[in-house]
Amino acid sequence: MRCVIARFPFDLTRSGVLESMKGIKPEPVTGESVIIGRRQYPVKQVGEVITRQDRRDFSAGEVTRAMTLLGFTCRTLHQAAPARVLSPLQRASTMLGAPASV
Numbered sequence: 121m122r123c124v125i126a127r128f129p130f131d132l133t134r135s136g137v138l139e140s141m142k143g144i145k146p147e148p149v150t151g152e153s154v155i156i157g158r159r160q161y162p163v164k165q166v167g168e169v170i171t172r173q174d175r176r177d178f179s180a181g182e183v184t185r186a187m188t189l190l191g192f193t194c195r196t197l198h199q200a201a202p203a204r205v206l207s208p209l210q211r212a213s214t215m216l217g218a219p220a221s222v
Contacts, residue, residue, distance in 0.1 A: 126178035
């Protein structure tokens with residue numbers, strides 16, 4: 121599939137992206153992400169690997185659009201982040217069935 125990223129055309133395939141990302145360790149996700157195989161990668165990391173361009177040369181939206189068209193699952197930070205983190209006291213109170221005091 122022909123995709124334009126940072127004003128350059130790329131012929132990307134799902135299998136080509138899977139092959140490119142094989143053996144690449146995912147960086148911590150701080151924004152939008154793409155699930156490739158069983159791993160969750162930051163969109164900018166994927167874009168850098170598949171285009172061999174600097175991350176500053178393209179937007180996360182360009183890579184997200186291309187990965188979505190190729191059939192990969194893309195997530196925003198809001199979707200990937202947990203709703204609420206409980207303190208150990210709150211977690212223990214919840215397990216015991218008692219209301220937690222904050």
